[in-house]
Amino acid sequence: MRLSSRMIVVLTSIGLLSGSLLVSVNFLTRDRIALNKKQEIEEAITRVVPGTQASQKLYEEKEFAVYTGKNDAGDTLGFAIQITAAGFQDKISLIVGTNPSLNKITSLFILDQKETPGLGAKISSYDLFLRFWEDKDCSVPLRLRKPAVQTPEQLSSSEVNTITGATVSSESVLNCVNSSLEKARKLKAEGKFRIEEKSAE
Amino acid sequence: MPNRSFLQDFNKGLWQENPVSRQLLGMCSTLAITNALINGVAMGLAVSFVLIFSSLLVSLLRKIIPNQVRIASYIVVIATFVTMADRFLAASFPAISKSLGPYVPLIVVNCIILGRAEAFASKNTVGRSLVDALGMCLGYILALLILSSIREILGSGTWLGYRVLGTWFEPWIIMILPPGAFITLGLLIAFANQIERKIKLRR
Numbered sequence: 001m002r003l004s005s006r007m008i009v010v011l012t013s014i015g016l017l018s019g020s021l022l023v024s025v026n027f028l029t030r031d032r033i034a035l036n037k038k039q040e041i042e043e044a045i046t047r048v049v050p051g052t053q054a055s056q057k058l059y060e061e062k063e064f065a066v067y068t069g070k071n072d073a074g075d076t077l078g079f080a081i082q083i084t085a086a087g088f089q090d091k092i093s094l095i096v097g098t099n100p101s102l103n104k105i106t107s108l109f110i111l112d113q114k115e116t117p118g119l120g121a122k123i124s125s126y127d128l129f130l131r132f133w134e135d136k137d138c139s140v141p142l143r144l145r146k147p148a149v150q151t152p153e154q155l156s157s158s159e160v161n162t163i164t165g166a167t168v169s170s171e172s173v174l175n176c177v178n179s180s181l182e183k184a185r186k187l188k189a190e191g192k193f194r195i196e197e198k199s200a201e
Numbered sequence: 202m203p204n205r206s207f208l209q210d211f212n213k214g215l216w217q218e219n220p221v222s223r224q225l226l227g228m229c230s231t232l233a234i235t236n237a238l239i240n241g242v243a244m245g246l247a248v249s250f251v252l253i254f255s256s257l258l259v260s261l262l263r264k265i266i267p268n269q270v271r272i273a274s275y276i277v278v279i280a281t282f283v284t285m286a287d288r289f290l291a292a293s294f295p296a297i298s299k300s301l302g303p304y305v306p307l308i309v310v311n312c313i314i315l316g317r318a319e320a321f322a323s324k325n326t327v328g329r330s331l332v333d334a335l336g337m338c339l340g341y342i343l344a345l346l347i348l349s350s351i352r353e354i355l356g357s358g359t360w361l362g363y364r365v366l367g368t369w370f371e372p373w374i375i376m377i378l379p380p381g382a383f384i385t386l387g388l389l390i391a392f393a394n395q396i397e398r399k400i401k402l403r404r
Contacts, residue, residue, distance in 0.1 A: 007270045014262075014274050018281035025285045029292035036295040114302065117236055118356065118374035 041095070044109045045069050045080040048097025052077055058193035066184055066193055069097070076100050076195045082111070083180040087172040090114040092123070096177050098138070100195055102185050105142075108133040108177065113169075120169030129170075132161035133177075141178045144170055207332050214336025221344035221386075222393040226312040230304045231345065232382040238361050241349030243297045245342035247290065247305055251282040252314050252341075253334045259322040260330035266323075275318045276309070283308045313341060344389070351385050352376045 001009070045055040049069030059066040063084035069077045078100055084093040093112040098105055110124045122128045136142060137157040145155055146162045155161060162170045187193060220226045227248070234240045255278050266274045287305045290298040298305065308314065317337055322330040353359060356376030358366040375381045 003267060003269070007267045010266055011270050011273060011277075014266075014277050018277050021281055022284055025288050029288040032292035033288070033295075036292070040295070112299070117377045118372070 040111065041067075041082070044082075044095045044111060045097070048080050048095055048107045048109050049078040050097075050106060052080075055080065059187060063091075063093075064180065064183065066187070068195070078106055079184065081180045081184050083176050083183075084112075085172070085176045085179070087113060088115050088120050088166070088168040092169075092172055092176060094173065094176055096180060098181070098184075102181065102188060103137065103139040105133060105136040105138050105177070105181075107135075108173075110173075115166070115169045120163070120166040122163050122166060123169050123173055129161065129163055129173075136160065138177075138181050141182075142174060144174055207329065210329050210332045211336035214333065214338070214340040215343070216340070218337075219340040219344060219393070220313045220316075220337055221341060221348075222390050224313075224316070225390070226316055227341070228386070230307055230311060231348065232379065232386060234301055234304050235345055235349035235352055235382060235385075236356065236377040237300075237353045238346070238349045239297065240300055241345040242342075243290070243294070243301060244304065245338070245345045247286045247301075248308055248311065248313065248341060249338035250286050251279060251308050251311075252317060252338055253331065254282045255279045255314055256317055256322040256330045256334035257327060259318040260325060260327045263323045271323060272315075272319070275315060275323075279314050279318070280309045313337065348382075348385055348389060352381055356381055 042055055045067050046052045046069070049055075051071050052069030053072045054070050055067050056070070057065060057067050058079075065082040067080040067082070069080055071077055079098050079102060080095050081098065082093070082095045084091050086092070090113070092110065092115070094108060094110045096105060096108050108130050110130070113121065113123060115121045115123060123130075132152050132155060134152065136159075140158050142158050142160050144162050144167075145159045146167065148162045148164050149155060152161075160170075160174060214220070216223075218224055221228075221231055230244060234244045255275070258278050259275055262274070262278075283306060286308070287298070290301070290305060317334060321333045325333070350360060353361075354365060355373050356378075358364060358370045358372045373381070376385070
């Protein structure tokens with residue numbers, strides 16, 4: 001066989017083999033990966049809207065989604081808003097839980113972040129950051145408390161804590177939360193999503 | 202003496218030609234992912250999987266692949282195994298897959314793997330290539346274990362996620378940041394060179 005045709009044959013067959021192998025690997029793992037993603041979101045919703053037994057997606061657009069959390073009886077316990085926006089290094093993806101009237105934050109959970117390890121990455125830690133976000137009045141935009149305080153009791157009802165040494169990451173999370181709440185309220189007012197009748201009364 | 206040479210093929214990856222401390226290959230991911238032991242272990246295993254199977258395949262195909270397209274063929278082989286490893290991690294160990302981030306797909310361009318394919322597997326039998334790959338993997342994993350243990354203990358005060366240093370210990374955050382990676386790696390290489398020099402003097 002001439003060299004050029006041999007090169008073509010060898011490269012093509014290696015490519016074909018590898019392609020078919022990858023197709024089968026994708027076929028085997030696809031469902032599992034999708035399930036992992038879904039489970040991750042569901043677990044996060046259960047965490048930010050306490051008592052949730054079932055969740056449902058109400059609204060979705062690029063890098064923004066609204067879910068409801070319901071209990072066994074089907075009452076809406078609150079909303080879980082997922083948003084992805086710019087952080088210090090890369091995008092931060094988080095989910096914020098609110099009450100049904102969207103004016104109180106129940107809690108916050110970070111789904112994905114690539115902030116500086118040891119500094120900004122503390123936004124994922126419950127003890128260092130997330131516990132300062134529980135039961136906040138968000139009818140007005142939340143503000144950062146700087147310099148940071150040690151316990152949640154030292155913050156006013158619409159204040160959240162800063163991470164010392166990671167102001168940009170803290171601000172990014174704050175901006176994510178404030179803008180997601182504003183957007184959710186606007187969408188709800190426009191009737192893009194609503195609570196089902198049973199619990200609205 | 203085939204046995205002796207098998208042993209040599211295996212041993213050289215551990216020390217004489219250790220991919221991290223002697224060959225200084227694959228430094229980018231080595232520096233980036235050794236901030237916690239669990240990441241080091243996962244990365245070591247992922248690289249091992251890719252290295253072993255691509256070495257096997259490359260040495261199997263070494264007489265079929267024309268010289269002119271060998272690098273392209275190796276890269277396709279390597280990329281296939283990397284993608285398989287990446288999908289497998291995402292499906293079975295989503296947390297680890299997330300913390301390793303882009304460094305698993307980046308194994309494709311890890312010089313250790315292409316280096317072994319080009320320097321060894323393409324010139325030697327399947328058996329020797331396999332032994333060579335195993336030795337290299339073990340050397341790589343060992344180096345990652347040492348690096349990530351030092352960095353995790355000093356940088357977070359934990360080992361494999363368990364607290365080993367008491368609450369008196371203020372973590373040296375720099376150790377889990379990029380500078381800590383460079384410092385630890387530099388010291389490790391200096392240490393390896395020192396030992397090597399001692400060995401040479403004794404001979």
